[in-house]
Amino acid sequence: MRINCDPKRILHLVLTVGAALLFSPPAQAQFETATVLGTVRDVNEAVATGATVTLTNVETGSAATTTTDDGGVTSIPASASASIKSQPRGKASAPRSS
Numbered sequence: 001m002r003i004n005c006d007p008k009r010i011l012h013l014v015l016t017v018g019a020a021l022l023f024s025p026p027a028q029a030q031f032e033t034a035t036v037l038g039t040v041r042d043v044n045e046a047v048a049t050g051a052t053v054t055l056t057n058v059e060t061g062s063a064a065t066t067t068t069d070d071g072g073v074t075s076i077p078a079s080a081s082a083s084i085k086s087q088p089r090g091k092a093s094a095p096r097s098s
Contacts, residue, residue: 036078040068040086047072048088056083 036055040048053074056063058081068074078084 034078035075036082036084037073037075039072040074040088041072042088048086051086051088054085054087056085057081058083 040051040053042048048068049070049072051068051072051074052065053068053076054063054065055076055078057079059079064076066074066076076084
């Protein structure tokens with residue numbers, strides 16, 4: 001197999017790739033949000049079914065609330081800077097920030 005090593009073709013390839021890299025826009029993050037998925041447990045490590053979970057966006061103050069399922073599991077959308085609070089039925093809340 002023979003490869004064509006014409007200097008003009010190599011220069012053209014280098015200039016084309018260089019221009020593409022030079023004039024291409026910087027990459028942006030594809031996602032600005034995430035999902036918090038977890039299990040709420042009490043002090044005895046038992047799952048907290050029906051616990052209320054509130055996630056608050058620290059920057060905007062907007063909040064989303066959900067409850068845990070029979071396994072104590074919850075899933076809630078989150079921003080990059082959020083505070084999460086869980087409150088088992090009839091108990092005081094326990095806030096955490098991230």
